[in-house]
Ligand SMILES: *[C@@H]1O[C@H](CO)[C@@H](O)[C@H](O)[C@H]1NC(C)=O
């Protein structure tokens with residue numbers, strides 16, 4: 335890979351002759367850690383390793399314009415103070431020994447005023463957000479989902495009303511036997527059905543038996559199991575009839591929604607714009623104060639930029655100054671980061687390579703002008719024009735893209751599925767998975783637990799009674 339790149343480098347240089355002979359010159363280039371374009375890793379005692387596409391450009395330019403070059407580190411004290419990019423500008427402007435920065439920069443008014451820039455760009459890119467890909471909504475409470483809270487409340491209220499009305503009717507008929515035979519039949523049936531043979535006070539016992547019988551009836555209808563209402567009184571039949579009708583509508587709409595929610599994947603609404611980030615309660619904005627877009631957001635006095643700037647200022651730890659901290663924070667999956675598109679692609683893909691799943695995605699293009707990125711030199715530097723022409727030549731060769739996208743394996747590994755919109759896969763044919771039915775098993779588990787608990791209580795209670803009132 336390296337050899338191929340060197341061969342291409344030499345071919346590129348040899349293919350065009352140059353008018354410059356600066357063979358006596360020696361330029362010092364600051365190296366900037368700016369993935370996916372360039373990587374700089376510090377070792378002990380001021381040593382470092384660095385590589386990347388902009389390095390290749392710097393090497394190419396030096397070869398074309400026939401000068402010698404050295405890569406030097408940016409002063410770490412300045413990085414901590416101003417952020418990586420601003421530290422590089424500071425050194426380029428103030429440090430006699432520094433002649434250039436080995437990477438491209440977006441041109442802002444402030445930067446143009448302080449430094450020279452090549453009139454031809456070294457890179458072109460748009461802006462996008464890197465955002466965490468939000469997972470599917472939890473199915474744990476899928477069985478609550480179909481109805482909103484007030485509906486559930488009404489369902490429970492109506493269940494209780496129906497049970498109480500029925501029990502009330504039954505008790506009143508029992509107390510006022512104006513048709514003695516029917517009531518007796520009714521009474522006997524209910525009492526037989528529920529098995530009354532203890533010696534407790536009769537009315538209380540009967541009340542509980544009526545309540546129990548009617549609750550079972552109402553619940554049976556609700557759960558589509560069906561059962562016979564004990565009484566043949568008209569009032570009972572009317573209540574039961576309307577209950578059956580009402581329950582039919584409720585139960586059918588409920589099952590319909592549960593079924594459709596089991597057969598479709600429902601993802602949480604994803605973040606696709608700066609407005610979405612401003613509105614999100616889960617995903618926070620992450621800013622780099624030394625990048626052009628970070629600066630724009632932080633100095634804005636109106637609109638969504640100001641909203642985001644305020645949000646970031648409320649959490650100052652979300653405003654950072656170098657690429658290492660950006661990666662570290664982004665990996666937590668809690669932040670949205672606006673930066674150039676190539677960064678977004680590379681970050682999403684590199685995280686896919688790491689985790690083997692798409693934890694992140696790229697937003698739509700942000701509504702900002704496409705950025706033209708130039709090389710910066712000291713104000714009134716005699717190198718600027720020569721480098722502009724050289725960069726134009728380089729751009730024509732297409733090597734700049736080649737270096738970024740192809741020659742550099744760590745940059746963009748294949749992760750195509752991370753760049754497809756998830757809305758395409760709304761309905762699925764796959765079998766229903768365990769995760770879909772968590773709620774059902776949860777209910778079963780709770781029910782079994784409660785049953786065992788009540789069984790144990792009963793057991794203890796009867797033991798207790800046997801001990802306290804021994805037989806005879
Ligand atoms: C760093 O420099 C110190 C003193 O100059 C030296 O003793 C030490 O071995 C160096 N460390 C490495 C890893 O080169």
Ligand SMILES: *[C@@H]1O[C@H](CO)[C@@H](O)[C@H](O)[C@H]1NC(C)=O
Nearest residue numbers: 380408409410411412413415
């Ligand atoms: C880095 O910058 C600080 C502040 O300007 C300065 O005191 C320090 O000597 C610099 N360090 C190096 C290694 O140049």
